[in-house]
Amino acid sequence: MKWTAHLERLRAHLRRLGGLLPREERRRTAQVAALVVLLAAVAAVPAVGISSDEAATLAAAEREASWWGGMLRSPLRAYGHVDAAFGPDAERPPLAKAAMGILHAAGTGLGASHLFSFRLAAFLGAAVLTALLSLLGAALADGAGALLAPALFWLAPRHFQQALVGSVDLPLATLWLATVYAYRSSLDPAIDRRGRRTAALACGLLFGAALATRRGAWLLLPVLLLHWALSNFRALRRLSWRERLTVLPSAFPAMAALGPPVVLATWPWLWRQTGPRLAGLLAPQLQPLSTTLAALALTVPAATLAAMAAGVALSAARVAAALRGRAAEVSLSDELLLLCNGLLPLLLAPSRSAPGAGGAGPWLPAAPFLALLAARALAWAGRLLWPARPWAATAAVASLALAPALWSVVHAHPFESAAFSAAAGGAGGAASLGASREPGGDAAAALLPALNEHAAPGVAVWFADLAPEAVRLYRRDGRLRPDLRAADGPEAADLAVHQPAGPRDREYRTWTVFGSARAVAGAYLDELPLVLIYARPGAWR
Amino acid sequence: MPPIDPDPSRRPGVPGRAAALWREARRHAREALRGWLARAGPELRRAASRAAQGARALVWPPTPERWAALLALAVGGLGLQALAFQARLSARLPAPLDWRAAAALLERDARPGDAVAIDPSWAERARVALPDRVAATPEAPLPVLAFPRYAAALEDLAGLRRIWLVSLPEAPGFREAVAADLAARAESVDGPQRLGALEMTRYDLRSPVLPLAFLPGRLATARVALGGEPCPDDGTGAIRCPGGVRLSRQVRQVGDQPRNCLLVEGPIAPTAPLEVEFPAVPLGRALRGHAGPVGAPEGPFSTRIGVGLAGEPLGAVDLAPGPPWQPFQLDTTIHAGRSGDLALSLVAAEGTRPLCLEAMTLP
Numbered sequence: 001m002k003w004t005a006h007l008e009r010l011r012a013h014l015r016r017l018g019g020l021l022p023r024e025e026r027r028r029t030a031q032v033a034a035l036v037v038l039l040a041a042v043a044a045v046p047a048v049g050i051s052s053d054e055a056a057t058l059a060a061a062e063r064e065a066s067w068w069g070g071m072l073r074s075p076l077r078a079y080g081h082v083d084a085a086f087g088p089d090a091e092r093p094p095l096a097k098a099a100m101g102i103l104h105a106a107g108t109g110l111g112a113s114h115l116f117s118f119r120l121a122a123f124l125g126a127a128v129l130t131a132l133l134s135l136l137g138a139a140l141a142d143g144a145g146a147l148l149a150p151a152l153f154w155l156a157p158r159h160f161q162q163a164l165v166g167s168v169d170l171p172l173a174t175l176w177l178a179t180v181y182a183y184r185s186s187l188d189p190a191i192d193r194r195g196r197r198t199a200a201l202a203c204g205l206l207f208g209a210a211l212a213t214r215r216g217a218w219l220l221l222p223v224l225l226l227h228w229a230l231s232n233f234r235a236l237r238r239l240s241w242r243e244r245l246t247v248l249p250s251a252f253p254a255m256a257a258l259g260p261p262v263v264l265a266t267w268p269w270l271w272r273q274t275g276p277r278l279a280g281l282l283a284p285q286l287q288p289l290s291t292t293l294a295a296l297a298l299t300v301p302a303a304t305l306a307a308m309a310a311g312v313a314l315s316a317a318r319v320a321a322a323l324r325g326r327a328a329e330v331s332l333s334d335e336l337l338l339l340c341n342g343l344l345p346l347l348l349a350p351s352r353s354a355p356g357a358g359g360a361g362p363w364l365p366a367a368p369f370l371a372l373l374a375a376r377a378l379a380w381a382g383r384l385l386w387p388a389r390p391w392a393a394t395a396a397v398a399s400l401a402l403a404p405a406l407w408s409v410v411h412a413h414p415f416e417s418a419a420f421s422a423a424a425g426g427a428g429g430a431a432s433l434g435a436s437r438e439p440g441g442d443a444a445a446a447l448l449p450a451l452n453e454h455a456a457p458g459v460a461v462w463f464a465d466l467a468p469e470a471v472r473l474y475r476r477d478g479r480l481r482p483d484l485r486a487a488d489g490p491e492a493a494d495l496a497v498h499q500p501a502g503p504r505d506r507e508y509r510t511w512t513v514f515g516s517a518r519a520v521a522g523a524y525l526d527e528l529p530l531v532l533i534y535a536r537p538g539a540w541r
Numbered sequence: 542m543p544p545i546d547p548d549p550s551r552r553p554g555v556p557g558r559a560a561a562l563w564r565e566a567r568r569h570a571r572e573a574l575r576g577w578l579a580r581a582g583p584e585l586r587r588a589a590s591r592a593a594q595g596a597r598a599l600v601w602p603p604t605p606e607r608w609a610a611l612l613a614l615a616v617g618g619l620g621l622q623a624l625a626f627q628a629r630l631s632a633r634l635p636a637p638l639d640w641r642a643a644a645a646l647l648e649r650d651a652r653p654g655d656a657v658a659i660d661p662s663w664a665e666r667a668r669v670a671l672p673d674r675v676a677a678t679p680e681a682p683l684p685v686l687a688f689p690r691y692a693a694a695l696e697d698l699a700g701l702r703r704i705w706l707v708s709l710p711e712a713p714g715f716r717e718a719v720a721a722d723l724a725a726r727a728e729s730v731d732g733p734q735r736l737g738a739l740e741m742t743r744y745d746l747r748s749p750v751l752p753l754a755f756l757p758g759r760l761a762t763a764r765v766a767l768g769g770e771p772c773p774d775d776g777t778g779a780i781r782c783p784g785g786v787r788l789s790r791q792v793r794q795v796g797d798q799p800r801n802c803l804l805v806e807g808p809i810a811p812t813a814p815l816e817v818e819f820p821a822v823p824l825g826r827a828l829r830g831h832a833g834p835v836g837a838p839e840g841p842f843s844t845r846i847g848v849g850l851a852g853e854p855l856g857a858v859d860l861a862p863g864p865p866w867q868p869f870q871l872d873t874t875i876h877a878g879r880s881g882d883l884a885l886s887l888v889a890a891e892g893t894r895p896l897c898l899e900a901m902t903l904p
Contacts, residue, residue, distance in 0.1 A: 301623055302623060303620040381609035397613045401619075403620065411627060421623070428664075428714060500665060505794035519668040527635065527663075
């Protein structure tokens with residue numbers, strides 16, 4: 001058969017596949033973008049290791065999903081084991097973990113590895129976030145916005161890492177964006193009354209789901225209240241407090257009425273001692289602003305940050321123009337909604353379950369909004385620079401921002417959690433600046449093949465900076481040789497795996513016990529060691 | 542022309558000559574710049590004024606088109622900078638072959654009393670790639686040092702005569718401070734020798750700190766007692782006392798750095814001091830040491846170290862919250878040339894963190 005016939009058959013297949021996509025272009029673009037992110041995540045995930053934080057999340061996910069299974073079979077018996085199932089990870093609400101646990105059961109049932117199955121929830125969450133970003137980007141800046149918003153969000157190593165690992169940060173960012181989308185729809189005068197009510201109801205349910213995903217989600221309520229107060233400032237000024245309550249949009253009563261019940265219904269840990277446990281959870285713990293901003297500045301590509309800053313400035317200029325009555329086409333409410341959600345989560349970054357300076361958790365809820373603003377700013381610049389061919393101008397400017405960002409993601413893989421931007425000098429430059437290296441332990445996965453190949457039979461390995469749950473997962477998936485025993489300290493170990501980040505006293509204990517500071521293997525990003533293996537004589541062949 | 546000094550020992554070494562040349566070159570450059578500025582000053586001012594007017598015309602009055610152009614310039618400029626950084630990064634960092642060349646050089650030329658210093662201090666691939674023993678005399682270690690600075694006031698570099706500086710001069714964030722510290726302590730400098738993206742320089746220390754006795758290394762022969770009660774060896778090289786007090790030789794983290802020391806763990810009541818007596822210690826002009834709590838500096842910490850010789854007190858050192866690795870020195874000049882039983886007494890401690898204690902006698 002000639003190649004033209006093959007090509008014709010391929011076209012026919014593509015036409016059939018295209019028939020599965022929605023006819024509306026925006027939705028089609030959103031679905032394709034979501035599919036691209038999903039496939040990229042699936043392709044990239046095998047090399048990504050497990051951090052101690054993720055291991056704790058996944059262990060809790062399995063334990064809690066198992067409890068829900070027991071609940072379906074024997075509710076009374078399961079009720080007696082609530083604290084055992086949910087108590088060990090009571091810091092983190094259960095919804096995202098439940099999704100991970102359920103998909104883990106489904107994935108392993110179909111023959112997928114344990115880790116891949118747990119992470120299915122992350123892939124799907126990333127796809128949903130991408131689709132939302134694309135739809136909102138299209139609403140803000142047409143086709144350019146639909147493509148640029150997801151690209152600007154994902155092309156930062158630490159953001160892309162969120163699509164690959166079992167974490168509660170990305171689900172929160174997705175639900176945050178979805179809640180804001182529903183809230184905005186509930187205010188949209190272009191939608192009929194019934195549609196607005198449905199949107200308010202969805203807003204309440206999504207807010208409940210966000211609360212049941214991560215503690216810091218309660219910040220959504222003050223952020224949206226502030227938006228409403230600012231966008232109706234002039235009207236509200238003339239009303240009494242009672243009147244203000246009567247004009248409160250229906251989304252707020254829905255959030256107040258549905259949010260807590262969703263949390264209570266999905267979190268059995270709160271079914272006992274509800275009052276004291278809720279009170280403990282409501283106490284906010286905020287990340288220092290300087291730490292969050294410094295981590296954002298050093299890890300997100302500088303060109304992307306510049307576009308985000310320009311997006312914020314453009315939005316602020318549109319607000320100013322609207323307030324002066326000079327821009328009839330500008331929706332003050334939409335601009336304030338983007339600004340409030342792009343900036344306030346940064347200022348109020350909740351961090352009880354987020355890592356310290358290096359993790360993206362504290363700013364992740366804000367990042368989708370900043371990406372939307374950045375996409376609109378780039379499209380705006382393209383239109384002004386070359387009115388005849390705005391697409392070409394936008395593509396030229398955007399490619400200068402996105403090409404190095406894509407390069408940095410590919411370059412950092414699978415060590416996205418240790419990546420720093422070019423402006424910081426990469427991982428090495430950031431280490432010279434004194435920026436904290438990620439002490440999560442996920443880089444150990446890079447040395448598992450070497451460990452399996454070189455470790456002498458039956459030796460004991462001490463994974464000093466890795467949670468035992470992570471080692472257990474590696475074993476379950478066959479990534480760690482079964483004869484290698486686990487040691488709980490250098491005295492009992494023949495091999496010690498250390499992450500030279502943060503406090504290193506345990507590594508120095510290994511030097512003492514092994515009588516040498518020479519390592520036998522290491523994994524590096526830009527020459528910065530992320531993990532080192534030490535061996536007693538004879539334990540490494 | 543300066544007169545020739547008849548005493549060769551008083552002639553400046555290579556670092557001294559290099560520093561004098563550098564000072565001379567800077568003086569010439571300063572003078573040349575001053576002269577050029579004096580001649581070209583008015584023209585320069587006119588050019589600067591034209592450039593400022595041009596820049597102003599670019600952004601003022603502010604129109605949307607100009608702002609859009611500025612945004613495109615900023616995004617494009619930062620994007621190009623990031624592309625250039627990514628493209629050049631691998632060439633700026635050493636390849637495996639460079640490390641193998643460094644290892645081969647050390648295997649050929651390293652001698653007992655040598656150590657390797659790495660710069661930047663995070664470039665710890667050296668722990669994997671470089672030998673940890675001197676090839677000619679395998680019983681002699683070749684330690685890899687990763688201190689941020691090497692000034693004499695900060696690091697004794699005890700027992701070391703020569704330092705091989707393995708640096709990554711093109712690495713992002715590289716600074717010259719380490720080389721300057723070592724050059725200031727060196728009587729001669731060999732190098733730098735370029736090995737791909739690595740640079741190796743050997744510094745022969747002018748006044749190496751060569752202890753007569755390094756007390757943590759003599760723990761096996763020490764007599765230890767807590768409140769007068771003798772403490773036995775626990776069979777692992779450590780000494781255990783009643784009440785959970787334990788004494789061992791370890792490498793532990795003090796501040797941010799590894800320190801090879803006597804580790805004292807467990808509570809020591811002021812009424813029951815921990816006595817560690819080292820028999821037949823050769824003495825010189827001073828007893829020098831450092832001490833500090835293990836881990837990052839936090840919480841209250843204080844302790845008093847008494848020093849005695851053959852039953853007579855020599856002096857005492859009080860450690861209070863301050864620098865994590867606190868130096869101390871006692872004058873033993875009157876005992877120089879003799880040997881004696883040197884006793885360290887920990888008489889009080891506040892805080893629960895283990896104490897890392899290093900002490901040595903100096904000639």
